[in-house]
Amino acid sequence: MNTMREERQPTRLWRVKDRVFHYLRAINAENIKEWRIELKYKPDFIRQFFEPFVYLFPYFLYGFALLGGRYSEHLRSLTGISDMIAYTFIGYLFIGFLNTACWAMGFSLRKEQWFGTLETIFVAPVPRWVYVAGMALHSTCHQGLIMLIQAVVITTFFAIVLQTSGLFLSLVVVLLMLLGLYGLGIIVAGLTIALKQWWVVSEALATLIVVVTPIAYPLAVLPFVLRKVSMFLPTTYGIIGVRHFLLGEELVVGLPTIILRLSIILVVWLTFGMLVFLIMDRFGRKRGSLSIY
Amino acid sequence: MWVIVEEVRKSFAILFAYPVEVVFWIFSPLLWVIPLVFQGKALIGAFSSTPFGALAGTDEFIPYVLIGAIISTYMFSAVWSMGNSFRDETYYGTLEHILSAPVRPVYILVGKGVYNSVLSTLFVIVQLLICVFIFGLEITLAKIFPIFLFLLLLIVGLYGIGFMAAAVTLLIKESHGIIHLFEYVLFLFSPIRYPVEVNPITKTISVFIPLTYALIALRGLLLNIDFNFWKNSVILLGIDCAIIPLGLFIFYKIEKRTKTRGTLADY
Numbered sequence: 303m304n305t306m307r308e309e310r311q312p313t314r315l316w317r318v319k320d321r322v323f324h325y326l327r328a329i330n331a332e333n334i335k336e337w338r339i340e341l342k343y344k345p346d347f348i349r350q351f352f353e354p355f356v357y358l359f360p361y362f363l364y365g366f367a368l369l370g371g372r373y374s375e376h377l378r379s380l381t382g383i384s385d386m387i388a389y390t391f392i393g394y395l396f397i398g399f400l401n402t403a404c405w406a407m408g409f410s411l412r413k414e415q416w417f418g419t420l421e422t423i424f425v426a427p428v429p430r431w432v433y434v435a436g437m438a439l440h441s442t443c444h445q446g447l448i449m450l451i452q453a454v455v456i457t458t459f460f461a462i463v464l465q466t467s468g469l470f471l472s473l474v475v476v477l478l479m480l481l482g483l484y485g486l487g488i489i490v491a492g493l494t495i496a497l498k499q500w501w502v503v504s505e506a507l508a509t510l511i512v513v514v515t516p517i518a519y520p521l522a523v524l525p526f527v528l529r530k531v532s533m534f535l536p537t538t539y540g541i542i543g544v545r546h547f548l549l550g551e552e553l554v555v556g557l558p559t560i561i562l563r564l565s566i567i568l569v570v571w572l573t574f575g576m577l578v579f580l581i582m583d584r585f586g587r588k589r590g591s592l593s594i595y
Numbered sequence: 596m597w598v599i600v601e602e603v604r605k606s607f608a609i610l611f612a613y614p615v616e617v618v619f620w621i622f623s624p625l626l627w628v629i630p631l632v633f634q635g636k637a638l639i640g641a642f643s644s645t646p647f648g649a650l651a652g653t654d655e656f657i658p659y660v661l662i663g664a665i666i667s668t669y670m671f672s673a674v675w676s677m678g679n680s681f682r683d684e685t686y687y688g689t690l691e692h693i694l695s696a697p698v699r700p701v702y703i704l705v706g707k708g709v710y711n712s713v714l715s716t717l718f719v720i721v722q723l724l725i726c727v728f729i730f731g732l733e734i735t736l737a738k739i740f741p742i743f744l745f746l747l748l749l750i751v752g753l754y755g756i757g758f759m760a761a762a763v764t765l766l767i768k769e770s771h772g773i774i775h776l777f778e779y780v781l782f783l784f785s786p787i788r789y790p791v792e793v794n795p796i797t798k799t800i801s802v803f804i805p806l807t808y809a810l811i812a813l814r815g816l817l818l819n820i821d822f823n824f825w826k827n828s829v830i831l832l833g834i835d836c837a838i839i840p841l842g843l844f845i846f847y848k849i850e851k852r853t854k855t856r857g858t859l860a861d862y
Contacts (some may be wrong), residue, residue, distance in 0.1 A: 345767070349775055356779040363797065364631060364789040365638055368656060370646030374638040386638060416686045502619045513629045519637035 325435075328428045332436020333443070340444070350444075354398060354452045361390045361518050380520045382552040383545075388462045392545045393517035395456075398449050399442075399480050400511055400537060404504040406441035407434060407487030411494045430583050431576065434491050438484050468547025475547070478564040479540025485571025492579035495586040511537055521554055536571065539564045598698045602706025603713070610714070620714075621721050624664040631660045631788060650790040652820035658732065662814050663787040665722045669746075669753055670781050670806055672715040677757030678774035680707045682764045700850050701843060704761060708754045716746070738816050741824070745812045748831035752805030755838030756781075762846040765853050786810050805834045 340347050365386040366372070378384035410433070414420040423433055456462065486507070493503050514528045515537040521529055532538040539560045545551040553560070610616065635642065635656050648654035684690040694700050726732040734742070756777060763773050784791065784800040787810070791801040801807040808827045815822030 345773065352779075353775070356783055359783060360788045361634065363793050364634065364660075367650055367789045367793040368635055368638050368644045368647050370649075376640040377638055380637060390634075502613070502615045505623065506619060509623060509626050513626065513633075518630060518634040523633050523636045 325428060325432050328426070328432045329436040329439055332433060333440040336437065336440040337444075351448055351451055354394070354448060355455070358391065358394050358452075358456070361394065362387055365390065365518075377520075380522050383549050385462070385549075387460050388549055389545070389551075390518040391456050391460070391462060392548055393515075393541050395449055395453060396476060396479070396541055396544055397512065397515060397517050397537060398445055398452075399476075399483050400486075400508055400515075402438075402441040402445040402480075403483040403487035404490055404508040404511075406444070407437050407484070408490030408494055408504040410434065410437040411491050431488070431579065434488055434579065437491075438487060441487075442480065464548045465550060472544045472547040475540055475543035475560070475564065478561070478568055479536045479543075482536030482540075482564065482568040482571045485568065485573075485575035488572070488575030489578045492575070492582035495582045511535060514538070516541060520551075533563075534567070536564055536567045539567070598702040599706040599709055602703055603710040606707065606710040607714075620668070620718050624668050624718075625661070625722060625725065628657075628660050628664045632657055647790070650792045651786075653814075653818050655818075658730075658818055659790075659814065660788055661726060661730065661732075662817055663810060665719055665726070666749070666806070666810055666813060667782075667787045668718050668722070669715050669749060670778070670785075670787070672711045673750075673753035673757040674760055674774060674777045674781065676711045677708060677754065678760030678764055678777070680704075680711075680764075681761050694850070694854075701847065704758060704843075704846055707761070708757060711757070712750045712754065715750075719746070732817065734817065742813060742816055744828070745809050745816070745831070748828065748835060749805060749809035751835040752809075752831060752838055755835065755842035758839075758842030758846050762842075762849040766849050780804070781806055805831055805838070808834075 365374075369386060372387055373384045374386050375384065377386060377389060381389065383389050411420060414423055424430065426433075457464065490504050490507065514524065514532040515535060516524075516532070521532060521538070521542070524532065539555075542551065542553065542555075543557070543560050543564075546553050546557075555563075632642075635644070642657055643654035644656055645654060647656050647659075651659055653659055681690060684693060693703055696703075723732070723734070727734060760774050760777055767773060780800070781787075781804060784797050785804045785806040786801065787806070791797040791807065808831045811822050812824070812827040812831075814820055815824075
């Protein structure tokens with residue numbers, strides 16, 4: 303009996319290993335496919351590298367118009383940082399991952415529907431989440447590249463000095479925030495199956511998150527209710543954490559609390575996201591609305 | 596005329612199939628203002644700013660950005676909706692059908708323009724009513740006619756740009772990049788969120804954008820800021836007279852070219 307068990311053990315392990323590699327290959331195939339499609343439309347691909355500047359500069363110019371300069375004493379009294387440009391830039395830089403979650407991941411299924419390939423990929427011999435994971439991988443690589451270019455250009459142009467000693471811990475916080483946002487991306491992708499007009503869901507969620515996340519302002523200026531809502535978002539902890547490490551912003555919550563809450567949020571959001579996705583997938587099939595526009 | 600009416604009716608039928616979209620477009624421009632209000636509060640600690648007043652003509656920055664957000668509804672509609680109107684038909688699989696119908700394609704384009712103008716105006720009216728009843732914006736009846744005059748002049752100018760955007764979509768297909776480029780130029784260089792006088796580059800480029808003159812006039816009327824009524828009206832009219840024929844000419848040429856080259860059905 304024991305001998306039989308010992309013989310079966312490696313087989314089972316091999317099966318698991320095979321399956322994991324099979325999924326990883328599918329995830330990478332999805333990633334490569336997305337790069338290929340994007341590189342087919344070169345003007346649009348190049349445009350995406352300019353887009354963050356277009357949305358960031360109005361914050362800068364609006365701040366300049368209000369202050370008549372770059373520095374704010376009131377901002378210093380609230381956060382310990384007086385440089386409006388550096389403060390806004392760091393906040394805006396990492397919120398780019400929100401676009402990854404809401405737009406790229408949410409848009410993925412709708413796009414396949416437009417291409418007429420949704421049904422084809424849904425009958426592929428992999429679970430549905432593998433497809434979304436492939437999109438997440440691609441979007442993270444793409445968004446990471448966009449952010450890197452943005453960071454180099456803005457820090458050089460505006461002579462922003464960052465605390466390089468905080469870089470490693472910043473990346474840890476960003477990683478946790480990113481995983482939490484993947485949960486959101488999976489929710490949006492799932493809702494797209496049922497609601498079809500994916501972009502309304504994406505835009506509404508992104509707008510609400512942008513409002514309550516302290517991108518260009520500290521939590522202190524938010525009304526009480528919005529401040530409480532922001533405590534459930536990974537972007538809040540991600541951005542205040544990164545700004546603390548890179549610019550020395552005074553923290554309203556302790557660092558261990560930030561890490562703990564980010565970890566809890568990522569587990570809850572990922573679980574909830576997967577749940578919504580699976581329910582919506584089943585719902586779409588049951589109603590036969592998968593191929594409906 | 597019937598073609599235009601039918602195009603408008605069809606577009607409304609599609610819109611009402613997605614009612615969430617209607618709610619979204621009414622509220623989103625107002626939501627986009629909220630971060631600017633909080634940013635102002637964080638930077639100044641109050642809701643008025645003297646440096647802002649020196650540039651914009653009013654110290655109160657909240658009504659300033661609120662009006663910019665509401666009027667930008669037309670910009671998004673003209674550039675984004677018009678630019679994507681024919682691309683959407685490609686996705687629906689109906690582009691070849693409507694362009695091979697026994698009517699001139701320009702009527703279908705004008706129908707799409709009329710639909711987007713009517714829809715945007717409805718959104719703007721609801722948004723203004725929200726501002727009047729919730730934020731206490733005051734609009735006297737005597738101002739309604741000049742407000743509509745400037746809105747009309749703005750719509751005509753923007754839809755000239757929209758016609759060009761629609762034409763470019765027929766040519767380039769996945770034209771998100773070009774449409775966004777139109778949108779970015781309007782968004783960055785017109786006084787939607789900030790007075791363009793804050794930077795010499797924005798100030799110079801804004802001179803060529805119809806939205807600039809419309810926003811100056813509309814803010815002047817709604818917030819009692821001094822502005823030159825006739826100068827802004829004549830400039831907007833001049834831009835309209837130039838941009839509409841240009842937009843239609845570009846559409847006509849590109850539509851003919853895509854049919855000649857047989858690329859209409861390409862993705």
